[in-house]
Amino acid sequence: MRTYPNKFIAIISVLLIACFLISGCSSSQDNSGSKAGSKSKDSRVIQHEDGKTTVTGTPKRVVVLELSFLDAVYNLGITPVGIADDNKKDMIQKLVGSSIDYTSVGTRSEPNLEVISSLKPDLIIADAERHKNIYKQLKQIAPTVELKSREATYDETMDSFKTISKALNKEKEGKEKLADHTKVINGLKAELPKDENRSIVLGVARADSFQLHTSSSYDGEIFSMLGFTHAVKSDNAYQEVSLEQLSKIDPDILFISANEGKTIVDEWKKNPLWKNLKAVKNGQIYDADRDIWTRFRGIKSSETSAKDVLKKVYNK
Template sequence: MRRLLLTAAVATTAALTLTACGTTEPAADDAKKKSAEPITLTDASGAKVTLDGPAKKVVGTEWNVVENLVSLGVEPVGVADVKGYKTWNTAVPLKNDPKDIGTRGEPSMDTIASLSPDLIVATSDLPPAAVKQLRKVAPVLELKAADAADPIGRMTQNLDLIARATGTTEQAGKLKKDFEAKIAEGRKALSDAGLANAKYAFADGYVVSNQVSIRPYTSGSLIGAVNEKIGLKNAWTVKGDASYGLAATDVEGLTKLGDVQFAYIGSDGDKASTPFNGVLAKDAVWTSLPFVKKGNVHRLPDGIWMFGGPGSMATYIDSVVQSLTK
């Protein structure tokens, strides 16, 4: 069992019943007292995390964590790979200038310690040894990075845990409500355009050593789950991994898709991420594909993080609807 650094904070005095003289404590004082109460959470690892009150100085080691913090109105003091976040997630941009704490896979313990955070929010993508080291710096809320069995449920559960730790549950409720409304809006728009149950395949790709690798987003991916919520039929038949619902194929593998709507996201800030409108332009297999011949290849806007939170997914829905119905 992992050793926790935090011990439970001493409980505050019991709530007072203010009935004398028919008066009550001002609402502002009630809110202040409530905000000062200790918060105890159980994170995805099963660890108990106790905070003196809502965390204000928060470090995020993964971009979906950072996105949720920003969406909840919490400006993180430390972010892993700030440049990368700004490149890949412009749907929910940073509103402050956080300290870069290193890479997402290997954050700098010294840098994080120098920030004296109230809370570090990490994910299960970090090695257990790294999480153990982080717990020596500050309280750590470890989230399950992804779950192909329930991608949207995992996204909202992570949002809720962060909201409870930061005292922003009201904002979390609004984000979830807005996301559900966006799903309904997108589903109606696609249906009205005659695209209900349209076969659709989303992927991203990379060029490594002059070889093109393609990553299909199956029904177990967050994007795959969102696609189905808005009424699209996932055309991928390959099996994705148990966490992210991602698979691997090559250009030849695309021949199994048939006549579909094909969409992808790349980044002009990362040239290796745009093979579909780059090196494949002259590839005989690519140019022979039915959806390529028909012009049903859609590059969605840069800056939508495919593993993000409600903010990224809402922007994704808008982009899909616009691309498929224009």
């Protein structure tokens, strides 16, 4: 039998030990270089409208494709790197209350996938209705969750906030924000007179149409939370009406959110039916900022809308 020098055996032993050490290190790390045990512990499976998405760690580079998602993310202490802002920087400033540094990724209806990809996001938050057709492309760029926003109810919007809190690894902060929000809404509700029983509704005036937001609309739910009686109870959130139909509903208080320029109300004001509305005769017609009342949604805008009602109706 052939014998090997002690020096050779020693070299082989050292090499074998080195191989075991390298193998051990490799098995304890994932492809990104982080410890596998750590990654598993810090990963969360997020259930959303289009399935499940695994998010790891605390996302820092977030892209939001709806305004309510911006409200949520910003309220949780994160400024998104990309926002679908409809190319309106002033609208974003109005929502968050200050000028922030971000990149526009285009419109909410058609976000620019190339720009989104260039931002190298670690989380994308998309709308379940607007963006369902590009979800596959979005999730190839980064982990993506699709939530309700555009046609969401108040409760669904709050549920989306909870999901976003979990995705951002900020569940504790999210619960605190929701608790504070509930206190604000309840405090505003307490300011209404105990005997308030007037009917109220918001209408959106366009050039050739007038659309009432019913009891099941987002702002309709806010009216109800405050304790008002809604003038139009319906499972359908929106209802187009003529002046004749509006005169039959005849709300005590009418908020109007109008498009820029002339609207159908400018013509209605010449009609006796308009002049005979209770809200008109009693001076209970109020303007409603369309961004805040119908576009933004979310915690901040809900509180702003509720405060707007008290300020205008009761001078509080």
